[in-house]
Amino acid sequence: MRYWLMKSEPDEVSIDDLEARRTVPWFGVRNYQARNFMRDAMQVGDLAFFYHSGCPVPGIAGLCEVTAPAHPDLTQFDPASPYFDAKSSPDDPRWVCVDVRFLRKTRLVPLAELREHVELAAMPVLQRGNRLSITPVGEAEWRFVTERLMRSGS
DNA sequence: GCCAACGTTGGC
């Protein structure tokens, strides 16, 4: 069982959207490293921080769980989708996604707050220049955030 | 809107 941090722009899929839909395919990843995490390392039952990016206060907004292993991301075949990839074919899909299930909302734990804790300093999401939309989280980091930072949260 | 950082593309 592993832990992850998964970025989503709330304008596209927010934690409230995930709560309403219960389970969503993690479509739209177009970075090989992030894809490889989903394809090669993620397993059903893994837990993830649902992170809001590209918004006024970026940070962790909730928790979710991987419920389906990597499968082709159908948006790559849809010419109307912003994630369309003309170089990918159904015979040999380039992009995959896992499914994630809503677990719970938490209080928003801002990126700036995560940076305040030396216990979290090694998290990839905090590293300079990090842009990966999916990054691993260590068990100690997971426990620190869920047990120390979210305890009084909603 | 700016810009640092990084990934991808494509000419050579």
Next chain:
DNA sequence: GCCAACGTTGGC
């Protein structure tokens, strides 16, 4: 294989 140009991400 190199690397310049370009595009994207995403915090601020």
